[in-house]
Amino acid sequence: xxxxQHRKLLKHKQNTIGYLFAFxxxxxxxxxxxxxxxxxxxxxxxxxxxxxxxxxxxxxxxxIMFTLDPSFWKAFGNTLYYMFGSVFLKVFISLILAVILxxxxxxxxxxxxxxxxxxxxxxxxxxxxxxxxxxxxxLINRFLAFFGIPGPLWLNSPAWSKPALIMMSxxxxxxxxxxxxxxxxxxxxxxxxxxxxDGANSVxxxxxxxxxxxxxxxxxxxxxxxxSASQVFAEAYxxxxxxxxxxxxxxxxxxxxxxxxQGDMGYASAMAWFMFLIMxxxxxxxxxxxxxxxxxx
Amino acid sequence: xKWVLKLxxxxxxxxxxxxxxxxxxxxxxxxYDSGPGKELMDEIIKEFNExxxxxxxxxxxxxxxxxxxxxxxxxMAAGEEPDVFMHDLGNVPSRAYxxxxxxxxxxxxxxxxxADKLFFEVPFSMCKWEGKVYALPFETDVRLLYxxxxxxxxxxxxxxxxxxxxxxxWEYADKITKxxxxxxxxILGFNPLYGxxxxxxxxxxxxxxxxxxxxxxxxxxxxxxxxxxWVAMLKKLGIKKLQNFNAKYGWGxxxxxxxKLGMVIQVGQYGSTIRTFAPNVNYGVTxxxxxxxxxxxxxxxxxxxxxxxxxxKEAAEFALYLVSKEVQLxxxxxxxxxxxxxxxxFDPTLMQNPEWKLQVNALQYSRFxxxxxxxxxxxxELQKAVDEAVLKGxxxxxxxxDAQKRIEAEILRFKMTNK
Numbered sequence: 065x066x067x068x069q070h071r072k073l074l075k076h077k078q079n080t081i082g083y084l085f086a087f088x089x090x091x092x093x094x095x096x097x098x099x100x101x102x103x104x105x106x107x108x109x110x111x112x113x114x115x116x117x118x119x120x121x122x123x124x125x126x127x128i129m130f131t132l133d134p135s136f137w138k139a140f141g142n143t144l145y146y147m148f149g150s151v152f153l154k155v156f157i158s159l160i161l162a163v164i165l166x167x168x169x170x171x172x173x174x175x176x177x178x179x180x181x182x183x184x185x186x187x188x189x190x191x192x193x194x195x196x197x198x199x200x201x202x203l204i205n206r207f208l209a210f211f212g213i214p215g216p217l218w219l220n221s222p223a224w225s226k227p228a229l230i231m232m233s234x235x236x237x238x239x240x241x242x243x244x245x246x247x248x249x250x251x252x253x254x255x256x257x258x259x260x261x262d263g264a265n266s267v268x269x270x271x272x273x274x275x276x277x278x279x280x281x282x283x284x285x286x287x288x289x290x291x292s293a294s295q296v297f298a299e300a301y302x303x304x305x306x307x308x309x310x311x312x313x314x315x316x317x318x319x320x321x322x323x324x325x326q327g328d329m330g331y332a333s334a335m336a337w338f339m340f341l342i343m344x345x346x347x348x349x350x351x352x353x354x355x356x357x358x359x360x361x
Numbered sequence: 362x363k364w365v366l367k368l369x370x371x372x373x374x375x376x377x378x379x380x381x382x383x384x385x386x387x388x389x390x391x392x393y394d395s396g397p398g399k400e401l402m403d404e405i406i407k408e409f410n411e412x413x414x415x416x417x418x419x420x421x422x423x424x425x426x427x428x429x430x431x432x433x434x435x436x437m438a439a440g441e442e443p444d445v446f447m448h449d450l451g452n453v454p455s456r457a458y459x460x461x462x463x464x465x466x467x468x469x470x471x472x473x474x475x476a477d478k479l480f481f482e483v484p485f486s487m488c489k490w491e492g493k494v495y496a497l498p499f500e501t502d503v504r505l506l507y508x509x510x511x512x513x514x515x516x517x518x519x520x521x522x523x524x525x526x527x528x529x530x531w532e533y534a535d536k537i538t539k540x541x542x543x544x545x546x547x548i549l550g551f552n553p554l555y556g557x558x559x560x561x562x563x564x565x566x567x568x569x570x571x572x573x574x575x576x577x578x579x580x581x582x583x584x585x586x587x588x589x590x591w592v593a594m595l596k597k598l599g600i601k602k603l604q605n606f607n608a609k610y611g612w613g614x615x616x617x618x619x620x621k622l623g624m625v626i627q628v629g630q631y632g633s634t635i636r637t638f639a640p641n642v643n644y645g646v647t648x649x650x651x652x653x654x655x656x657x658x659x660x661x662x663x664x665x666x667x668x669x670x671x672x673x674k675e676a677a678e679f680a681l682y683l684v685s686k687e688v689q690l691x692x693x694x695x696x697x698x699x700x701x702x703x704x705x706x707f708d709p710t711l712m713q714n715p716e717w718k719l720q721v722n723a724l725q726y727s728r729f730x731x732x733x734x735x736x737x738x739x740x741x742e743l744q745k746a747v748d749e750a751v752l753k754g755x756x757x758x759x760x761x762x763d764a765q766k767r768i769e770a771e772i773l774r775f776k777m778t779n780k
Binding site for chain 1: 438440460461601604608748753774
């Protein structure tokens with residue numbers, strides 16, 4: 065009996081110590097994460113210029129967003145364009161590269177390092193590098209001109225600015241390749257051996273074994289990719305300023321401009337909450353679609 | 362032990378006496394963060410701290426132009442802005458409306474100053490809102506036409522006779538322009554998409570206006586006509602070729618300084634840029650050519666006092682010192698900045714310099730973009746309409762109609778949220 069009581073006490077003590085250790089993190093979470101999130105929900109129902117106290121407006125900000133502000137929907141469309149473009153292209157290309165690397169007998173380590181290197185580099189100088197590449201007289205257009213193709217104006221053209229940014233996002237495939245490589249090596253050898261004994265060719269093996277076995281990882285990369293791509297900001301802020309003709313004004317840039325340049329925190333918060341709420345069903349849809357396409361254990 | 366007590370009381374008295382005579386400390390933020398600008402500002406502040414009779418001590422913080430706005434904006438949101446600060450002369454009323462900046466009228470009146478006479482009318486008008494003065498005009502600028510005399514000679518033009526009208530401008534430009542073997546522009550006479558050439562300057566030049574009965578109207582017939590002409594000019598030159606030309610001169614290289622551009626519209630201080638970075642460019646400067654009447658565009662910096670400062674009087678005192686004749690003269694002489702104090706700007710020695718004289722004279726033809734409280738960035742919608750017409754070939758009238766609709770939606774949005 066005493067023994068049991070003692071144990072209980074010890075457990076209680078251990079819990080207290082555990083909570084004490086986590087205390088600073090919990091405070092951090094409450095004060096600097098959850099409170100601002102909750103506060104921005106409140107602000108989205110107010111007019112708040114950053115100076116005077118917030119004034120309650122009810123649903124006015126949301127009403128404006130849905131009925132009076134086509135520029136928001138343009139920004140939303142731009143963001144979706146970028147999300148779908150960059151995520152699927154990135155996952156597709158890194159899958160191909162990962163499979164090639166995985167089958168390479170030599171040099172896997174070297175190439176893995178080369179592909180991962182861009183991920184480590186600081187983004188701002190890299191963006192300046194890409195701006196030089198995308199210059200109408202830059203390396204990319206000179207390369208195209210070599211084949212007699214007149215290159216577009218890239219970042220200066222409303223039609224080509226988003227494709228250019230999507231192309232640039234491929235710079236970061238290294239991170240996904242590393243995940244895919246790890247997953248590829250996790251696939252049990254005996255599956256391949258059995259397939260080879262049955263006389264399956266490499267195309268069959270890829271579509272019947274490799275791809276299904278990778279599907280949970282692909283889903284993971286797509287979902288996290290979607291979420292991070294929906295937050296695209298720095299590229300537009302640094303490289304294009306949202307232009308030309310608002311073709312690269314993504315929602316996050318718009319939120320930033322509204323909140324910090326125009327001092328319209330309330331309306332900016334409403335946009336941020338709309339974006340947050342739209343990401344939840346979008347993620348669910350991605351899950352559903354994947355479940356139909358691929359087998360997931 | 363008695364001597365200890367005596368010492369304590371004594372030191373307390375000394376402390377109290379010093380405190381009561383101590384200076385009032387005010388903070389000041391500005392953008393002169395490097396080079397001769399910082400030196401001059403430091404010197405002027407030191408001078409003020411030593412000589413002012415109210416015992417004011419100014420603590421200044423210099424922040425680079427690029428970081429200035431974010432830092433000041435955040436400080437304002439936190440209620441921690443400096444007592445007095447530089448800001449954008451183009452949108453003073455938006456801060457007055459929010460109640461962040463103090464009404465300076467009483468301080469100006471207490472001095473018996475005739476501010477309307479003392480300052481140039483155009484920049485000073487931007488400081489007023491609802492009949493009160495909320496800012497002091499510190500520094501402004503004007504846009505002028507700079508031209509390369511050597512390229513003029515090469516094209517057989519008289520380098521002492523720059524173009525006066527827009528028609529002449531194109532006549533001259535066509536003579537200067539030279540193409541490469543591939544048909545791209547090597548030397549361009551004039552490029553309306555380069556430098557500080559903006560569509561609104563052209564609108565004012567043809568006698569157009571953005572205001573109709575005090576309300577913004579970007580699709581009125583004068584503007585439609587101006588944009589039609591503007592697009593036609595660009596189409597004639599070839600928009601893609603112009604953009605290719607511009608792309609060559611984006612990275613710290615300048616087409617005019619490289620001797621590849623015959624004429625360019627730039628701010629008044631561009632002369633010193635040419636002298637510093639391309640001393641061998643033999644340049645002339647004149648008013649911007651105009652289709653119907655002389656016009657140019659100004660911007661500038663104001664001095665504003667926080668309405669939440671405890672030392673508004675002292676802060677205003679310092680701001681008034683910065684726009685006094687003596688100080689403004691120093692800024693004009695040492696930094697070549699176009700000061701708003703007329704007594705300083707009309708200084709006889711300065712006026713002997715033809716480039717200075719031209720800037721000062723151009724101020725009377727100049728204007729700011731009209732300020733609209735409900736849509737302070739209305740001109741961005743106008744610029745968008747221009748870009749749509751130029752880059753996408755959108756119908757001019759429709760582009761401007763759409764811009765007007767967007768501006769009206771913005772005004773409606775303001776009204777809905779500012780009941």
